[in-house]
Amino acid sequence: MKDRIIGGYDNFVLPFMAGVIFLGAYLLIGFVRILYNIPSGDRKKLLISLITPKTILKNIRDIICDCLIHVKIFKRKALLGYMHASIAFGWFMLILLGHIEVALFVPERNGILYYPVFYRYFVAEQHHTIRGGFFFFLMDFFLLMVLSGITLAIIKRFRSIIFGMKRTTKPSLADRIGLYALWSIFPLRLLAEGFTAGISGGGFLTNSIHYVFASFFGNDLNILPTWWAYSIALGLFFFAMPFSRYMHIVTETVLILFRNAGLKVTKPRKGFAEAEIYSCPGCGLCIDACPMNVLKKNVKYSSVYFIRFLRRHNTRKINEIAQKCLMCGKCSSICPVSIDSCGIRQAQRETITNILPYDYGFLKKPGLYPVPQPDCSTDPGKEKVLYFAGCMTHLTPAIIKAMTGIFDAAGTDYYFADENGGLCCGRPLMLAGKTRAAREVIEANTKMIMDSGCNTMILNCPICLKIFREEYSLKGIRILHHSEYIEELIQKKRINVKKNNMSYVYHDPCELGRGCGIYEPPRNIIKMLGELKKAGKERKESICCGGSLGSITLNYHDRNKITEDSLDSLIINNPENIVTACPLCYKTFGNMAEIPVMDLAQAVNKNIIKNKQI
Amino acid sequence: MIDFGYTLNPSSRINLDNFDRNKFEKLSKSEPDVLLCIGCGSCTASCTAGKYTDTSLRKAILSILDCNEKAAVDFAASCLLCGKCTLVCPRSINTRNLLLSITKIYGKKQ
Numbered sequence: 001m002k003d004r005i006i007g008g009y010d011n012f013v014l015p016f017m018a019g020v021i022f023l024g025a026y027l028l029i030g031f032v033r034i035l036y037n038i039p040s041g042d043r044k045k046l047l048i049s050l051i052t053p054k055t056i057l058k059n060i061r062d063i064i065c066d067c068l069i070h071v072k073i074f075k076r077k078a079l080l081g082y083m084h085a086s087i088a089f090g091w092f093m094l095i096l097l098g099h100i101e102v103a104l105f106v107p108e109r110n111g112i113l114y115y116p117v118f119y120r121y122f123v124a125e126q127h128h129t130i131r132g133g134f135f136f137f138l139m140d141f142f143l144l145m146v147l148s149g150i151t152l153a154i155i156k157r158f159r160s161i162i163f164g165m166k167r168t169t170k171p172s173l174a175d176r177i178g179l180y181a182l183w184s185i186f187p188l189r190l191l192a193e194g195f196t197a198g199i200s201g202g203g204f205l206t207n208s209i210h211y212v213f214a215s216f217f218g219n220d221l222n223i224l225p226t227w228w229a230y231s232i233a234l235g236l237f238f239f240a241m242p243f244s245r246y247m248h249i250v251t252e253t254v255l256i257l258f259r260n261a262g263l264k265v266t267k268p269r270k271g272f273a274e275a276e277i278y279s280c281p282g283c284g285l286c287i288d289a290c291p292m293n294v295l296k297k298n299v300k301y302s303s304v305y306f307i308r309f310l311r312r313h314n315t316r317k318i319n320e321i322a323q324k325c326l327m328c329g330k331c332s333s334i335c336p337v338s339i340d341s342c343g344i345r346q347a348q349r350e351t352i353t354n355i356l357p358y359d360y361g362f363l364k365k366p367g368l369y370p371v372p373q374p375d376c377s378t379d380p381g382k383e384k385v386l387y388f389a390g391c392m393t394h395l396t397p398a399i400i401k402a403m404t405g406i407f408d409a410a411g412t413d414y415y416f417a418d419e420n421g422g423l424c425c426g427r428p429l430m431l432a433g434k435t436r437a438a439r440e441v442i443e444a445n446t447k448m449i450m451d452s453g454c455n456t457m458i459l460n461c462p463i464c465l466k467i468f469r470e471e472y473s474l475k476g477i478r479i480l481h482h483s484e485y486i487e488e489l490i491q492k493k494r495i496n497v498k499k500n501n502m503s504y505v506y507h508d509p510c511e512l513g514r515g516c517g518i519y520e521p522p523r524n525i526i527k528m529l530g531e532l533k534k535a536g537k538e539r540k541e542s543i544c545c546g547g548s549l550g551s552i553t554l555n556y557h558d559r560n561k562i563t564e565d566s567l568d569s570l571i572i573n574n575p576e577n578i579v580t581a582c583p584l585c586y587k588t589f590g591n592m593a594e595i596p597v598m599d600l601a602q603a604v605n606k607n608i609i610k611n612k613q614i
Numbered sequence: 615m616i617d618f619g620y621t622l623n624p625s626s627r628i629n630l631d632n633f634d635r636n637k638f639e640k641l642s643k644s645e646p647d648v649l650l651c652i653g654c655g656s657c658t659a660s661c662t663a664g665k666y667t668d669t670s671l672r673k674a675i676l677s678i679l680d681c682n683e684k685a686a687v688d689f690a691a692s693c694l695l696c697g698k699c700t701l702v703c704p705r706s707i708n709t710r711n712l713l714l715s716i717t718k719i720y721g722k723k724q
């Protein structure tokens with residue numbers, strides 16, 4: 001290989017260079033802005049994480065798995081995964097190999113940005129070497145890989161159902177420019193390299209193209225125009241990138257660094273959230289995932305559109321979408337970039353509701369909760385249980401009855417904190433963005449719990465569970481959902497259950513499953529009671545019951561449709577009973593299901609073997 | 615004051631001239647369900663905050679219709695957004711958004 005063009009320059013590189021310089025400047029400014037907007041504590045965290053060997057390894061692994069190979073999409077849909085991986089990984093390899101080629105064969109051109117990209121134009125092959133042939137093969141191989149990905153992408157645009165996607169995103173104008181530029185970059189590169197293959201040499205692909213075209217196009221005249229076109233397509237792509245979904249190519253790596261450093265959303269539009277917003281490739285997987293989208297009119301509230309409006313600073317739309325969402329977390333759990341869109345929504349809601357007037361003076365008054373009997377036992381290992389039913393459970397007394405039945409059967413000595421009514425846990429306030437108000441409620445509850453002297457706290461409601469685990473600081477107190485506690489009771493043989501010949505399906509409540517990661521305990525218990533049937537969508541992909549307190553503006557009619565959809569998925573294998581582990585799901589399903597719905601506590605209490613001595 | 619053994623009720627006169635149509639239209643746009651309320655009081659009966667205060671969605675709605683905006687905000691001010699009222703409301707009113715909208719439209723920002 002030898003430099004062919006004197007000076008190693010031709011005017012056609014200009015569009016490409018302009019694009020690169022524009023993009024570089026844009027990225028630099030964006031990155032500084034994000035750093036400026038994250039709290040200083042977080043900046044320190046980030047710095048430390050960047051020099052800790054463990055997080056460095058994790059960063060590298062995540063960047064390779066998520067940004068290049070797209071493992072998460074592969075796991076979901078292999079064909080879609082291949083489409084993303086072939087473009088990302090193939091392109092990455094083309095860039096990398098381009099640089100290696102320059103370093104090996106024309107080292108004097110090292111460091112010139114455009115040189116590796118247009119390498120084939122600038123060099124002439126003098127004689128075939130095995131080493132050169134090896135690179136020819138690799139370059140053509142990866143080019144073919146990218147081209148196959150692009151072909152799939154074009155098919156997807158027109159027939160997304162082949163990829164298992166019912167709905168796909170509507171591209172914006174910048175997306176379209178980026179899209180068409182991206183589609184044309186690689187075919188143009190193939191043509192350009194094909195036309196030039198007579199001079200620069202080529203691999204199995206470019207050489208074949210060269211011979212085919214030589215017969216009716218005549219190659220030499222086409223060399224420059226195709227290189228121009230290739231450069232323009234690249235430049236156009238870089239110019240469109242900051243305004244389109246393709247920004248994720250760079251931002252995602254930054255997001256991975258931030259996330260592995262343990263950063264969280266603090267402002268809805270700035271800092272960490274901005275990194276998240278620009279990391280969304282608009283893949284549209286969240287559209288089919290969202291429970292609201294059983295109604296077509298709700299598609300506009302999907303995370304992908306929420307993020308798009310955030311980018312455009314369209315406050316009216318942002319607020320509308322932020323308040324509609326059920327905060328069920330399904331979109332985040334299946335999102336290939338794991339964008340915490342619920343966190344951004346919550347931060348956005350704060351900007352609307354945190355300034356509203358409220359009056360919680362009553363929290364300061366005595367008599368909020370009855371004063372518990374002082375426990376005189378000095379045995380530090382003794383289990384002292386505080387049972388907090390929560391607002392929702394108070395609307396479903398059957399659950400409370402079943403729960404106390406289980407306590408009695410197990411001989412648990414418990415203090416029923418809100419037997420005659422108590423405060424809310426604060427999670428609904430938090431979800432609605434009234435964080436200031438929520439903190440006051442948390443403080444009042446914390447005082448009650450710490451004063452009670454308990455060491456175990458049992459909750460029926462997953463909504464409570466999540467906030468008690470995440471926002472309360474209750475040192476030395478185990479916070480358990482009743483499913484975990486019942487499983488423990490059975491394991492320790494404090495209660496015994498009998499198996500019957502009923503079949504059950506289990507509904508994963510959003511806040512319990514995706515919210516707190518509790519999937520197994522309820523299932524283990526149900527398996528001891530009878531046959532556990534599978535639901536259509538379960539665990540991470542379970543469909544919200546429709547009752548979620550997360551949504552502020554979703555109306556009854558829309559919620560009903562979600563409930564129907566969720567029920568359809570539950571009864572797909574004809575179970576005889578529906579079991580859930582959340583009073584709100586229980587109540588929502590109970591109104592509409594045609595087969596019995598029960599809470600886990602009820603199912604257990606019904607099948608408990610009572611001690612004969614009592 | 616001397617205790618005469620009886621009290622005078624404050625005037626319950628309703629001055630419809632004080633009804634702010636614009637605000638009410640804003641409210642019914644923000645939460646159309648406000649028009650569905652039949653004043654049954656289920657929401658108040660089940661209210662979590664109502665155990666400690668006189669929080670009442672029913673009274674808040676009535677106060678707006680009675681042209682007493684301040685009272686309406688007071689009846690909503692201690693709401694914990696717990697959602698019990700949504701579940702018991704026979705008209706399936708989206709009560710939480712209604713409560714938030716009332717404070718948003720009739721209350722002063724803090």
Ligand code: SF4
Pocket residue numbers: 279280281282283284285286287303304307331334335336337338339341
């Ligand atoms: S939010 Fe996630 S799932 Fe939705 S389009 Fe963006 S990357 Fe895809």
Ligand code: SF4
Pocket residue numbers: 289290291292301302303325326327328329330331332342
């Ligand atoms: S959190 Fe749930 S309801 Fe909200 S956008 Fe995501 S999937 Fe849809």
Ligand code: SF4
Pocket residue numbers: 657660661662663664669670671692693694695696697698699700709710713
């Ligand atoms: S949401 Fe507010 S008004 Fe409704 S029951 Fe709960 S505390 Fe009462």
Ligand code: SF4
Pocket residue numbers: 650651652653654655656657658671672702703704705706707709
């Ligand atoms: S429960 Fe519903 S209909 Fe009854 S007073 Fe309350 S808001 Fe109105």
